[in-house]
Amino acid sequence: MDVLLNQLIEQFQLPLQNPVLIFSLILLIILLAPILLQRIKIPGIIGLIVSGIIIGPAGLNILEKSLFVDVFSTIGLLYIMFIAGLELDLNRFKATKYKSLLFGFLTFSIPLGLGFPICHYLLGFDFNASLLTASMFATHTLVTYPIVSKLGVSKNIAVAITVGGTILTDTAVLILLAVILGSHSGGLTQEFWIRLGISITLFSAFMFFVIPKIARWFFEKLESEKHSHYIFVLSVVFFAAFLAETAGLESIIGAFVAGLALNKLIPNSSALMNRIEFMGNSLFIPFFLISVGMIVDISVILSGPMALVIAGTLTVVAIAGKWLAAFLAQIFLKYTKNQRNLIFGLSSAHAAATLAVILVGYKAGILDDNILNGTVILILVTCIVASFVTERAAKSIIRSSDDDEDLELDSAINQEHILIPIANLVNIDKVLDFAVLIKEKKSINPLAILTVVPNTKEAGITIVKAKQRLENFLKETTASDTHATVMATIDHNAASGISRTAREIVADIILLGWPQKTGFLDKLIGDKMESILQNTDRTLFICDFQIPLVNHKRLFLIVPPNAEFEEGFAIWMNKIAQLSVELSIPINLNCTEETHDAILKFAKTNKIALSMNYHHFNDWEEFFILSRQIAETDFLILVAARKGYISHFGYLDRLPTKLEKHFSSTSKMVIYPQ
Template structure:
């Protein structure tokens, strides 16, 4: 018994050394701190930072800054930057790149313009120390980005601008740090500038030209190995961070660029994206936030009046500089108060980049202990303020968007039901991926996967076997946080079973696979399709995905005249727009001017950001003229119409057959609107 007690006493000696015990403690903090503090309305991020202060070397000294802690905190920091790059809506970013550039310029120059005179003339620092300290004011870390992501406002234009501005300002500061160090060491030579320029060009070329090609090949060759996809993504992130350091940048820049490079290949609603966010938000990012708290030493403000003055001045200047940049951005772009506060909340937290700048300056002898201690206090105060401001602003934006939203869709999003009849399992994975991408995330209804069984004596056994076969494919929809249910019905023929089930569950969309080839060129609109079209009045998608969805480069959409007058117009436009955003690919629209203007108006009224090219099209009697514009990586989308409806005309019946005959290896889809 004494041996066990002595062993326990030895294991619990502070600071803890047993890695299993350390990891257990961290997990308990990650589990309990946000839950406890949420009850008193304190953001979970603050709880994790405060927990780090308590257990850190300056607190109860339960944990010390060890290699174990450093590794996990580094992973967490890189994860934050990677997710920020991955979740960035590239269509929105392209539309707001000028705004991002301007915000990046403001959030970089204003804090430096305010900070340098304060440091040099009021606090009495020398030139290099003043310049380096004021550049620290310009940096910010997206510590509060998980709040934005969790509340579902990560695609707001204010977030896109702030994330774009973050990478610009942090890159500028880190390059500025290299220049200051070169000046301090007397090494600011022509060779220094040439080496820095060449390394930046080589790094950018590798990340944006080589990595996407490797990733595309990997995802295609190992399409069924879903766990390997996650390991591959992690490998890219950390290797990119390493390459950034080799290029003379900070690793956080490499992680962010890795997110941008893989952005188009990982749809935001995919199972892989869900795994990335789940593991990061559950483990790695909380670990980083705890490590930020472990750096903070509250006792530094008690070390003398000068430390208190410097800490207070640095904190006030940092907050005021970032608020001024956010305020000017609001004025210039006419943003709402909520968007201004969201920009301020995201850009006001100082942590990783700030600490990197100050520690490098401290080790180089440019900065003294008072500046280092003052910066540590600044990190704590700005993280707390940023957490409260970001959460409040995000909730304000959500409330305002709910009030202002123009409901132009034909079905309530909360009740949207998608029916997926499955005749065989050949293309079920791609169709399920497509369903997950276009499904409205607000809908409480699961995807309904249907198999129709012939009415024979073996019907019950056939139903059981069919359900077992389909259950295996539900794992991926579950991994993407999309619920799905398997249904089976008995009917004399598949078409009537599909039509009847669609009515029973009040389906809004029916997703069908492209009819299988039967050895001769069968007519696409055969008895089965004709029956489904006549007996259901909901939107019908007939899909043929020849390559994985993420490998498509463009949505080639062909729309007949008067399509805007159909009842289901808004519904299919919304789904195509959603697919464009999820895959981060543009739309190439072929239609007449009236339809084009209606689509543009729909996007504007519903605040949908479309990256869209337009070409006037009227050659329906010579439809194959479009073949000269179609590429192998296009997804051809033909919007058709049911007979007797306003946008229907005879040529539409023959076009699916032409698509199958002339574009057998290119992905295609035919839509019959509600």
């Protein structure tokens, strides 16, 4: 018994050395800290940082900085930057690239311009130390990005320009760091500049041209190996971080660039994206936040008056510089107060790049202990301030946007119901992926997957078997946090069973796979389709996916005249816009001027960011002239109409058959609006 007790005491000697015990403690903190602090309305991020302070070497010394802690904290830091690049709405970023450049310039130049004279003339630092410390003010780490991601405001334009500005200012600071170090060591030569320029160029070319091609090939060839997709993505992230360091940049730049490179290949609502966010938010990012707290040593503030003055000055200048940059961005870009606060909250936290700059400068002998200790206090204070400001601003934006949506959008959107009848299991995975991407996230109704079985004596057994086959395909919808349910009904005719079920569940959209090719060329809209069209007035999508959704590079949309007057115009237009955002690909719109104006008005009214190229088209007799513009990677979408409706004309009835004949190897979709 004494031996067992002694072994137990030995295991709990501080600092802990047993990796299993260390990992258990970290997981316990990740579990309990946010839960306990949420009760007193303190952001969970602060709880994790404070926990790190308590258990760290300067606190209770329960854990020491070790290779184990460093590896996981590095993974978490890279994860934050990777997710920031991955979640960036590229369509909106392209539309706001000049705004991002403006904010990047403001958030770099203002803290730098404010900090240098204060450090040089007020605190008495030499030129290199003043410039390096001032450049530290210009950096910021997206420590509070998980807050906006969790609250669902990551698509807000203020977030887009802040993330864009982050990469610009951090890249500028890290390049400036290389220049200062070169100057300090006397190595700022022509060879230095040539080597830095070439390495950055090669790194960028590899990440934006080679990696996307490899990823697209991997996802297509191993489409069914979903777990391999996640491992592949992690490999890309860390290899990109390594390449960035090799190119003379910081690893965080590489992780962010990896997110940008894979952005179009990982839709925001996909199962893969859900896995990436789940692992990051559950484990890696909290580990990083705890490790940030472990660096903080509160006792440094008591080491003397100079340390107190430097710590206070650095903190005030850092916060003031970032607030002033956010304030000027609000004025120049005409943003709201809440958006300004969101920009300030996201850009005011100093952690990763700040530590990188200061530690490198400290080890090089440019900075002294007082600056290092003051920076640690700065990190703690700015992370706390940023957490409170970001959470409050994000919640205010949600409340204001909800009010706007109530005025502009149909309240029935929260009850959206999508019905997916399945006649065979060919390409069902692609149909379900498509349904997940276009499903309204606020809808409380699950995707309804339907199979219709013949009314025979064996109908009961057939239903059980059909449900069992379909249940296997629900795993991916579950992985993407999208609820789905399997339904089965008995009917002599499949079309009537589909129509009846659509009425029973009040479906808004019926999503059908492309009919089989047997007898198909004679008439696409045969008895089954004709029956569904006649017996339902819901929006009908008939889809044919020839390649994975993420491999498409453009939505080629063809819309007939007067389509804007159909009742279902808003439904299908909203889904096309949503698909464009999810896949980060533009819309090539072909229609009349009147329809184009109606689409722009719809997008403006509902605050939908469209990446769209417009081409006037009204010569339907020469429809296949458009075929010269359609590539194999295009997703061809034709908006048709039911007979007797305002946008219907005879030529539309013949087009679906011709689409199959002329575009058999191209992904396509025919839409019949409500």
